[in-house]
Amino acid sequence: MIDVAARIERLREQLREHEHKYYTLSQPTISDREFDEMMRELQQLEAENPALIAPDSPTQRVGGQPAGEFPTHTFSKPMLSLENAYSQEELVEWGRRAQQLAGTDQLEYVAELKIDGLSMALLYEDGLLSKGVTRGDGRTGEIVTGNVRTIRSIPLRIQEPVSVEVRGEVFLSLTAFRQLNDERELAGHPRFANPRNAAAGSLRQLDPQMTAKRRLDFYGYSIFPTQPSQEENLEWIATLGLKVNPHRQLCRSLEEVRDFCSHWEARRDALDYEIDGVVVKVNSVALQGKLGSTAKSPRWAVAVKFRARQATTKLLNIRIQVGRTGALTPVAELEPVQLGGTTIRNATLHNEDEIMRLGVQINDRILLERGGDVIPKVVSVVEEAPDRRPFEMPDRCPVCGGKVFREEDEAVRRCVSQTCPAKIKEAFLHWAGRRALKIDGLGYKLVDKLVETGLVHDVSDLYGLTVDQLEELERMGRKSAENLVAEIDASRRLEFWRLLFGLGVRHVGERTAQILAEHFGSMDNLGSASQAELEQVHEVGPKLAESIYRFFHERDNLQLIARLRAAGLNMKAKTADKPRIPQVFAGKTFVLTGTLEGLTREEATELIRQRGGKTSSSVSKKTSYILAGADPGSKLEKARQLGVPIIDELQFRQML
Ligand code: IVH
Numbered sequence: 001m002i003d004v005a006a007r008i009e010r011l012r013e014q015l016r017e018h019e020h021k022y023y024t025l026s027q028p029t030i031s032d033r034e035f036d037e038m039m040r041e042l043q044q045l046e047a048e049n050p051a052l053i054a055p056d057s058p059t060q061r062v063g064g065q066p067a068g069e070f071p072t073h074t075f076s077k078p079m080l081s082l083e084n085a086y087s088q089e090e091l092v093e094w095g096r097r098a099q100q101l102a103g104t105d106q107l108e109y110v111a112e113l114k115i116d117g118l119s120m121a122l123l124y125e126d127g128l129l130s131k132g133v134t135r136g137d138g139r140t141g142e143i144v145t146g147n148v149r150t151i152r153s154i155p156l157r158i159q160e161p162v163s164v165e166v167r168g169e170v171f172l173s174l175t176a177f178r179q180l181n182d183e184r185e186l187a188g189h190p191r192f193a194n195p196r197n198a199a200a201g202s203l204r205q206l207d208p209q210m211t212a213k214r215r216l217d218f219y220g221y222s223i224f225p226t227q228p229s230q231e232e233n234l235e236w237i238a239t240l241g242l243k244v245n246p247h248r249q250l251c252r253s254l255e256e257v258r259d260f261c262s263h264w265e266a267r268r269d270a271l272d273y274e275i276d277g278v279v280v281k282v283n284s285v286a287l288q289g290k291l292g293s294t295a296k297s298p299r300w301a302v303a304v305k306f307r308a309r310q311a312t313t314k315l316l317n318i319r320i321q322v323g324r325t326g327a328l329t330p331v332a333e334l335e336p337v338q339l340g341g342t343t344i345r346n347a348t349l350h351n352e353d354e355i356m357r358l359g360v361q362i363n364d365r366i367l368l369e370r371g372g373d374v375i376p377k378v379v380s381v382v383e384e385a386p387d388r389r390p391f392e393m394p395d396r397c398p399v400c401g402g403k404v405f406r407e408e409d410e411a412v413r414r415c416v417s418q419t420c421p422a423k424i425k426e427a428f429l430h431w432a433g434r435r436a437l438k439i440d441g442l443g444y445k446l447v448d449k450l451v452e453t454g455l456v457h458d459v460s461d462l463y464g465l466t467v468d469q470l471e472e473l474e475r476m477g478r479k480s481a482e483n484l485v486a487e488i489d490a491s492r493r494l495e496f497w498r499l500l501f502g503l504g505v506r507h508v509g510e511r512t513a514q515i516l517a518e519h520f521g522s523m524d525n526l527g528s529a530s531q532a533e534l535e536q537v538h539e540v541g542p543k544l545a546e547s548i549y550r551f552f553h554e555r556d557n558l559q560l561i562a563r564l565r566a567a568g569l570n571m572k573a574k575t576a577d578k579p580r581i582p583q584v585f586a587g588k589t590f591v592l593t594g595t596l597e598g599l600t601r602e603e604a605t606e607l608i609r610q611r612g613g614k615t616s617s618s619v620s621k622k623t624s625y626i627l628a629g630a631d632p633g634s635k636l637e638k639a640r641q642l643g644v645p646i647i648d649e650l651q652f653r654q655m656l
Contacts, residue, residue, distance in 0.1 A: 004045060010051055011042040015058040028193075029367055029380045031310035032276075033294055034082060057456050060295075069206065070142035073133045077224065079119060079167065080138060080301040081296055082279065086271070088258055094302045095254040098282060101291045101299065108283040110230040111260040112248045114303055115219055116196050116274040117171030118203060122154060122220075122242075127161035129154065134203065138296075147203050150212035158240040166237055168220035169403075172199045173272045176215040179509070185411050186507075186543070190357045193379050194369060195274050209617060217273070219245045229283045250283065257304075265306045277305040302382060309370040311344075312382050313337035315362055318349065318391045318520045320398045324426035324504055326414035328393065330355060332366070332378055339370050347376040351411045352393045361388035397422070425451055427504060431459045435510050436502035437491040441484045449473050458560055459502070462488050463567035496523070496573045499564070503557075515539055516548070523561060523571035527552040536587055538609045584655065585613025593636055594629035595614060596649050607656060619644060627652050 018035055028035075039058065043614045046053045053060075085091045097319035098106045121141065123131040130147025148154060151170065158164075162540045169412040170178070177195040184191055192198035202214035220237040221244070227233050233248055238244045247264070251257045254348055268275050271587050281301040282288050288300040314335040321329045330349040347368055349355055358378060360366060362383035370376035393413060402417035415423065428447045432439035439462070450456045455469060465488065497517035501510050508516070519537050520526040526548075534545035551557055565571055590608050592601055592615060599607075604627065605615045619638045620624060626639040626646050639646055647655070 004049055005052060008045050008049070008057075010043060011038055011045070012054075012057055014038060015042065019058060023350045029382050031306045031308055031312070031367065033086070033305075033310070036086075050506045060154055068133075069204070070144055072136065072140045073131060073143050074140045075121065075133070075138075076165075078138050079121065079135045079141065080293060080298055082301055083297045083303050084277075085304045091258065091302065091304050092254055093387060094280075095257075096293060102282065102287045103290075104287075107287070108256075109251045110234070110248060110281050110283050111251050111257050112221060112234075112279045112281070113245050113264060113271075113275045114277040114279045114305075115169040115171050115245065116194075116276045117169040117199050118196065120148065120168060120170045120203075120218065122166045122168070123164075124158055124166070124240075125163050127158050129156045129158075142204075144203055146208040147205060147211040150208050151216045151218055152602055153243045154218050155241045156602075158242070160240060162240075164240070165224045166240070166242055167222045168218055168237075168242070170199055170203060170216050170218050171195060171273050172202070172214065172216055174274065175219075175272055175511070179511075180214060182509075184616075185351065186409065188353070188411050190407060191354060193377070217243070219243050221245075221279070226285050228285055229282055230281050230285070230288075232418075233285075251280075261304050267292065268306065272369050275306075277303050279303050288650075298526075306555065309339055310379070311339050311368050312365055312546070313339045313344075313368055314385075315360055315364050315366050315378070316361060318355075320394060322397060322399045322420065322422035324430050325506060326397075326404075326416060326420065326423050327351075327412045328397070328415065329412075330391070330393070330453075334366075334368070337368065339368065339376060344368065344370065344376050347378050349378055349567075352413070353411045354389060361385070361390050363388045421451060428456070428459060428462075430504050431462075431502045433502075436492055436498050438498070439484075439487045439491050441480065442489055444472075444474075458563075460560055460567055461562035463492070463564075463569075492568045493570055496570050499523075499569055499571065500526075503560075505550075505551045508548065511545065512539065517573040521573050524566075527561070536612065536614070538614060581610050583612035585611040588613040588624040590615045591617070591619050591623050591626045591635055591639070591644075593626060594632035596629040598649065604652070609654070 015035070015038055018028065018030055018038075022035070023595055041061050042057070046057065046059055063390075083094070083095055095107070099107055111528070119135040121133045122129060123133070123137075129145070129149065131143055132145045132154075133143055135141050147158060148170075148371060166395060172195040175199055177192070180198055181191040187598050192201065198214070198530050199216055202216055205211045220242045221234070223233050223237050227236055234244045234248065249256070249260050251260060257278075257280050264275065264278060279301060280303075282291060290296065291298070291300040293299060315332050316335055317333040318330050319333060321331050322543070323329060329351065332347040332349050334345055334347060349358075349360070358381060360378060360381050361384070364381050365383040365385070367379045367382050368376050369379045394403055395413075396402065397415035397417065397420055399422035400415065400417050400420040402420055404413040405416050406413045417423070425444075425447050428442065429444065431437055432442035432447075442462075450473075453473070455465065455473075456462060465485065467481045467485050470476050470484060471478055495517070497510075497513040500517055500523075501508065501513035515537060516526055520529060529549075531542075531545045531549045534540055535542060540548075561571075585608055588608075590613060592604060608615055613624075616623065619635050619642060621642055623639065623644045623646075625643070626635060626644050628636050628646055628648060636646065
């Protein structure tokens, strides 16, 4: 008995510590599965020894705890969590029990994707969003309405004037997550470990303007009052104008559920958001009532968890990789470990600040995670090795031996040599990449050879390569050479934005390239744009504008573009055949204040953006118009003082 009590106490201590690391510090040191296993062991021991259950045991809590910076809301129905099933057997076991309790073996289930984000309750009163509340401890959550109002897929007014509570998941798409991390890196802030941590951090911002920048998203999965079935609940949520995840299925047997799970486990990487499993729910709400809930979770639902994409392993060494922009990236060399079905040997450490932040040293045991990114990353140190040794960033480029330089506002060191072979080779690989000019067959080895034999110096040289030249390269057959030439030829006719992305202008990602191509329509227009004109484009900030402007004012770059043009590459966007909205607000900045009658703020902002204008949150001399609704704030007074023209909704609509 003494042993059991001691074991229980030890588990509680460990779980409390890991909860703190996970929820409060957002720096877990063990995998979710290891955490669940400890929790299960504790539950089991407590179940066998009910006398030892204590009110402050981690088993007695539904979720994390509100941290106290926001006002709280007590739920009318607790926000429960879900029991996990880690295997098909556990799913079947759950199903059997559900059938038994329901008194039928003809149960219908709804299978939904388990989005890896944060649960959120949205309270609508007479159709208007009145509160957004985090899950907190499941009974009391934090009111974060200001932040929730910045999530574009959450309507401030739903389609029916009803009072309902919609629950669902707030998450960050992988695209938005990568963009956010890139921006943080540029600003010298530590990167977020995964989209969920990033979403959590964003929701708990005290300044909604910060949250707005994070592009959070939302999928609803329950609604109160409820309809007769989960299927109808989801349909109703969608009818009200909220997003419901389209990948769901009504299953008439557990086999169908199982197929749905395997289908999505295999395809999870195709989604632009992280899922960590499938949630299976009994469809009939009447039967849900019959099955009931425990203190922590309903018996009518279960989370089928996918194989973990977290694991622990040993850090054997850190090596430096030189990228296209000359960035020196530390790469972790690992003791090989299985992760979500593949063997992992390397992981990224991003930059030297990240190594400092993690406090990681060679030989330590580390926690590894593979998210939607193909490249796994080091999340934290699990155990410091007795023979650990610190890593030092080199102050010379490990490839060309040239100088490296760290710009003041950047977390990375870069090799500044224009002739560094690593940079040149990476530029070719970027150009040939799937997201750029899609030249299949132009991989590492071939690029190495082409550069080393001097057949190519920059990407424009690719367009002069002949089948004969290629065939002469070691191990290149006639057929492969012909294919490659055909691939290169086809890349001439691809969309203009791909070329733009392929050029590798600093900070111009795929999405930015698309926006720029659409906005300017051609290389000539883009190349002759002033910094101010570039900044007029929504999404283009001063830093990006400067980088683009500089790129188009460097002789080498202009010569490269001229050679590509001569090689017949497409330098025009196909915008002509799309109806274009007249850019009546080009160069204009609007400030919105007060409540508009027929438009939400988001809608007004979008209308302005589509017409080439910008919105800002504060009034200055540069403001073109202030659009004032009912109960305007102090901004109106300021606008009057500065002589900024004030327009109302009607005038605004006329301008459209
Ligand atoms: S149903 C009582 N459906 O998973 C029912 N949850 O581990 C509770 N989640 O806290 C939730 N996708 O944050 C449900 N389609 C989905 C979900 C989902 C993600 C999250 C949710 C919940 C956690 C349970």
